[in-house]
Amino acid sequence: MRSRKYVRVAGFCAMLATGHLAALGQAQSSVTLVPGAPEVEYSKMIFGQFVEHFDNQVYGGIYDPGSKFADEDGFRTDVIEALKDIKTSIVRWPGGCFASTYHWLDGVGKERTPAYDKTWQVEDPNTFGTDEFVKWCRKVGCEPYICTNAGTGTPEEMSDWVEYCNLTVGKYGRMRMANGYPEPHNVKYWSVGNENWGAHELGARTVQEWGPLVRESAKLMRSVTKDAKLFAAATSDKNWTMPLLQAAGPYLDYVAIHGYWDPLFHVNNPAPYLECMMKTEAPELDIRRTIGILDEAGFGGGRIKIAYDEWNLRNWHHPWHGDLRRGFDLEARRKNDIAKTYTMADALFSACFLNACLRHSDVVDIACFAPVVNTRGPIFVHPDGIVKRTTYHVFWMYTNLLEDCMVPVSVAAERLALGDRSVGVLDVVLTADKERTRYACAIVNKDPAAERLVSLDFDGMGIKPKRKLRGMVLSGSSPDDFNEVGAEDRVVPRERDFAVKDGKVALPPHSLTVLFVE
Numbered sequence: 362m363r364s365r366k367y368v369r370v371a372g373f374c375a376m377l378a379t380g381h382l383a384a385l386g387q388a389q390s391s392v393t394l395v396p397g398a399p400e401v402e403y404s405k406m407i408f409g410q411f412v413e414h415f416d417n418q419v420y421g422g423i424y425d426p427g428s429k430f431a432d433e434d435g436f437r438t439d440v441i442e443a444l445k446d447i448k449t450s451i452v453r454w455p456g457g458c459f460a461s462t463y464h465w466l467d468g469v470g471k472e473r474t475p476a477y478d479k480t481w482q483v484e485d486p487n488t489f490g491t492d493e494f495v496k497w498c499r500k501v502g503c504e505p506y507i508c509t510n511a512g513t514g515t516p517e518e519m520s521d522w523v524e525y526c527n528l529t530v531g532k533y534g535r536m537r538m539a540n541g542y543p544e545p546h547n548v549k550y551w552s553v554g555n556e557n558w559g560a561h562e563l564g565a566r567t568v569q570e571w572g573p574l575v576r577e578s579a580k581l582m583r584s585v586t587k588d589a590k591l592f593a594a595a596t597s598d599k600n601w602t603m604p605l606l607q608a609a610g611p612y613l614d615y616v617a618i619h620g621y622w623d624p625l626f627h628v629n630n631p632a633p634y635l636e637c638m639m640k641t642e643a644p645e646l647d648i649r650r651t652i653g654i655l656d657e658a659g660f661g662g663g664r665i666k667i668a669y670d671e672w673n674l675r676n677w678h679h680p681w682h683g684d685l686r687r688g689f690d691l692e693a694r695r696k697n698d699i700a701k702t703y704t705m706a707d708a709l710f711s712a713c714f715l716n717a718c719l720r721h722s723d724v725v726d727i728a729c730f731a732p733v734v735n736t737r738g739p740i741f742v743h744p745d746g747i748v749k750r751t752t753y754h755v756f757w758m759y760t761n762l763l764e765d766c767m768v769p770v771s772v773a774a775e776r777l778a779l780g781d782r783s784v785g786v787l788d789v790v791l792t793a794d795k796e797r798t799r800y801a802c803a804i805v806n807k808d809p810a811a812e813r814l815v816s817l818d819f820d821g822m823g824i825k826p827k828r829k830l831r832g833m834v835l836s837g838s839s840p841d842d843f844n845e846v847g848a849e850d851r852v853v854p855r856e857r858d859f860a861v862k863d864g865k866v867a868l869p870p871h872s873l874t875v876l877f878v879e
């Protein structure tokens with residue numbers, strides 16, 4: 362049992378266990394490393410992405426045979442390189458809502474027939490299909506994750522797709538081989554459906570229909586690939602997910618949850634910085650709710666895991682969707698790519714989201730940012746290059762700078778308030794290597810204007826006190842700073858020294874900092 366000490370901080374008494382890391386705001390914040398807690402090696406699959414046949418995400422995004430950056434397969438090489446740099450681990454495709462009316466057979470073989478995409482109400486040329494997607498994933502170095510059509514499709518169409526990808530026998534396995542792919546694609550990750558709980562989805566299901574449909578689809582898919590990882594469209598609402606688990610739980614590996622917190626479907630008025638900061642604790646509440654449902658249904662402790670297979674601060678703008686009388690609106694779709702939308706608010710919200718996943722890494726196993734390029738993605742693709750939006754740099758920092766294991770911390774931080782709402786001003790995760798010789802601490806300072814002081818207990822980490830620390834900081838000249846064509850590097854991570862005074866380090870306002878302690 363380690364000894365405990367009591368530390369008086371600016372007029373209040375905080376109890377900090379020895380072996381602690383303490384972060385002190387200007388008055389009363391503390392972050393405490395839980396002594397002796399076991400490290401949990403977290404899943405790198407939370408740094409995944411999502412790409413949908415929506416606007417210019419696929420055609421003119423990741424795939425553009427006419428581009429000067431295209432490789433021999435028509436893939437944008439600058440995009441591939443950027444995704445390798447953020448160690449992209451898994452990518453979900455082809456939707457999203459698009460998946461709910463997509464028929465995969467239209468997108469394989471030598472002759473491709475354009476099809477009318479009923480979801481987004483445009484023609485899809487079908488030149489980018491299953492074989493192209495898997496090949497692209499292999500070039501990126503990530504796992505392909507396919508979302509099947511549980512809207513207008515059938516369980517058999519789903520399992521035929523698994524057969525096409527993974528077998529060397531049967532009608533569809535042989536079809537792939539005849540199409541020029543003698544080796545199986547070995548696609549492990551398969552989801553039954555997309556948002557079939559919602560009235561907006563073409564092929565939406567009732568709660569009574571969903572569980573049995575997922576169960577029968579999963580049985581068929583598993584009969585093709587025994588160890589496939591199977592997901593089903595779910596929510597953090599018990600009324601939907603409990604009956605799903607009761608009917609289909611034994612056949613599933615993941616519940617697929619979606620989260621967008623700035624509702625912009627109908628009106629594209631992105632929330633300003635402080636409003637976004639008020640949303641930073643919502644994902645963790647959602648995760649906790651979902652874990653509660655899994656526990657209650659008897660699938661807790663990671664038996665069924667959570668895949669946040671679409672997430673982003675900001676909803677995509679497509680006002681005609683779910684309101685079919687309104688008609689398609691090309692101009693509205695373009696508003697998703699207004700560069701100034703993607704500020705430090707997006708970056709810090711995303712860091713807080715990833716922190717929430719890391720804190721629940723025993724259950725949250727996969728997350729896919731939605732989408733990977735264009736629309737609201739971390740990479741904006743244009744004919745002459747790419748722009749890495751602020752969110753891209755968050756992925757770069759987490760995948761390149763953090764250590765492999767989570768070390769629990771408990772935080773008692775000051776509140777950042779907006780009207781009668783407030784959130785903790787700091788969001789902190791501490792990572793370490795397995796031997797605990799190196800620590801990397803990611804700290805979000807949500808304060809729009811003020812530095813915050815963080816005090817590190819080197820003693821507790823078994824490390825000699827330092828006079829300075831190295832760190833990497835993502836911030837901007839203001840909370841609203843953003844990158845755009847011609848100004849690609851306004852907001853980029855910058856390495857710098859942090860002076861340590863009385864064990865404390867000053868963190869810049871509206872910033873994400875990773876501090877290295879070894």
Ligand code: AHR
Pocket residue numbers: 413456457458459555556619671676677678
């Ligand atoms: O707004 C984009 C859509 O968001 C995706 O297609 C869907 O899955 C989600 O609701």
